Amino acid sequence: MQSTKLHFAQALTPDGWREGVTVTVGLDGMIETVVQAASGEGATQISGIAVPAMPNVHSHAHQRFMLGLAERAGPGVDSFWTWREAMYGFAHRLSPDDLEAVAAQLYVEMLKAGFSVVGEFQYLHHQPDGTPYSDPAEMSLRCLAAAGQAGIGITILPTLYAFGGFGGQTPVEGQRRFINDADGFLNIFESLSIQARGHLLRRTGISPHSLRAVTPDLLARVISGIPEDAPIHIHVAEQVKEVEDCLAFSGLRPVQMLLREFALSSRWTAIHATHMTAQETAGLARSGAIAGLCPTTEANLGDGIFPAVSYLQEGGAIAIGSDSHITVSPAEDLRMLEYSQRLRDLTRNALAGGPGQSTGRRLFEAALGGGAQSMRQPVGAIAPGYRFDIAVLDSGHALLAGREGDAALDTWIFSGGNALVKDVFVAGGHVVKDRHHAHEETIARNFRSALRRLAT
Structure with a gap:
């Protein structure tokens, strides 16, 4: 067998937009060569505009099945905290089969939107009554199986969740499926690491849920038991109440506490980090950690607005995720990130x-670089040494008539959205072809069956 050659009329490379790009992909799915201004002779011609596919750094797959079911006003003031109680109710109903069916459907939707890697922040560990499965990693293993069905890259991030509030408070009943001690959690991590070892599309890290759900001592113990390069993702400063509770407990704000207790670096991703002072914003940006932003979910939950203008001015790294998956679209999340800054500051083109x-272009490339770093996956560029994870925009679509380069990218992000994504490759595999995934009918049928079971 030989390497595969693919030719694109236009592609976004580390050198910028280039015409006539021929990419040679090895049997391992990695890019061997990129030749610009090439004729394309002997290569498979792929129509459209090639861009690196986007990593999705924050996913709670189990929340996808409740889409549209939490948009009815309650008897009092609705907030993140009332939504959380509703989510707990839904989460306690999923079986392993249900989670796999829901996750597989979600991952196909991610691919069709232009994502090629998902970071699964997975905290639904145990049976509904809190009893561990015979394999304590069962639910996370089902996410790996779902990623295999879809053909998406995955960084599986089992969640360390031990307490119900700052200072080691007793968990509430709704959290019973999530809870592990250090040893139980490390057993889950090891089981997943074995499944990921040597696998082209899999990586393993951890996701301490939040400073509410772990103590610094517990987290330090767990970190000492995992490889030094394993990624660490943590929710932090998502809600004003979280900040207030942290201040009441410790005298510190959540990001302050995180920066004080741990040596943050590029292996860390701070999910949301919405409510920061100017000093915290600069400190997080300079730490090398990535801010994992989920603008559509953050808007849906009423979290607040991330200080993106000042964070990027301080040299901070960002990535995007679809979190609770109200919508699944890299274009929509990047658009929401920019629009939130415009609404707050009464300006335009804020970022x-x-x-x-x-x-x-600036947001897309920032999220590519931060996402690849966050996922510890060799993606994010059309260049030798990177995996061939590519999204292809439909240059024949009416919205892209007469547009190329940055104008086409801006049209995708600020107007066209998912409708402009025509093809997606993961590790050289043509997983979405002319907007169709080879297994989408079977996966959708399983998803519908799961929804019907869960509705009864």
């Missing part, structure tokens, strides 16, 4: 970075 620069 463009300078006169004449494309806002979409």
Whole structure:
């Protein structure tokens, strides 16, 4: 067998937009060569505009099945905390089969939107009554199986969840499926690491749920039991009440506590980090950690607005995730990130970075780089040494008529969205072809069956 050659009329490379790009992909799915201004002779011609596929760094797959079911007002003031109680009720109903069916459908939707890697922040560990499964990693293993069905890359991030509030408070009843001690959690991590070892598309890390759900001592113990390069994702400063509770307990704000207790680095991803002071914003940006932003979910939950303008000015790294999956679209999350800044500051092109620069291009490339770093996956560029994870925009679509380069990218992000994604490759495999996934009918049928079971 030989390497595969693919030719694109236009592609976004680390050198910028280039015409006539021929990419050679090895049998291992990695890019061997990229030749610009090539004729494409002897290569498979792929119509459209090639861009690196986007990593999705924050997913709670089990929440996908409740889409549209938490948009009815309650008797009092609705908030993140009332939504959380509703989510607990839904989460306690999923079986392993249900989770696999829901996750597989979600992962197909991610691929069709232009994502190629998912970071699964998975905390639904045990049976509904809190009893461990015979394999304590059962639910996370089902997410790996779902990723295999879909053909998406995955960084599986089992969640360390031990307490119900700051200072080691007793968990509430709704959290019974989530709870582990250090040894139980490390057993789950080891089981998943075995499944990921040597696998082209799998990586393993951890996700301490939040500073509410772990103590610094517990987290330090767990970190000492995992490889030094394993990624660490943590929710932090998502809600004002969380900040207030942390201050009442410790005299510190959540990001302050995180920066004080741990040596943050590029292996850390701070999910949300919505409510920060200017000093915290600069400290997180300079730490090398990635801010894992989920703008559509953050808007849906009423979390607040991330200080993206100042964070990027401080040199901070960002990535995006679809979190509770109200929508699944890298374009929509990047758009929401920019629009939130415009609404707050009464301006336009808030995150463009300078006169004449494309806002979409700056956000897209920032999220690519931060996402690859967060996922510890060799993706994010059309260049030798990277995996061939590519999304192809439909240059024949009416919205892209007469547009190329940054104009096409801006049109995708700020107008066209998922409808402009025509093809997606993961590790050289053509997983979405002309907007169709080879297994989408079977996966959708299983998903519908799961929804019907869960509705009874």
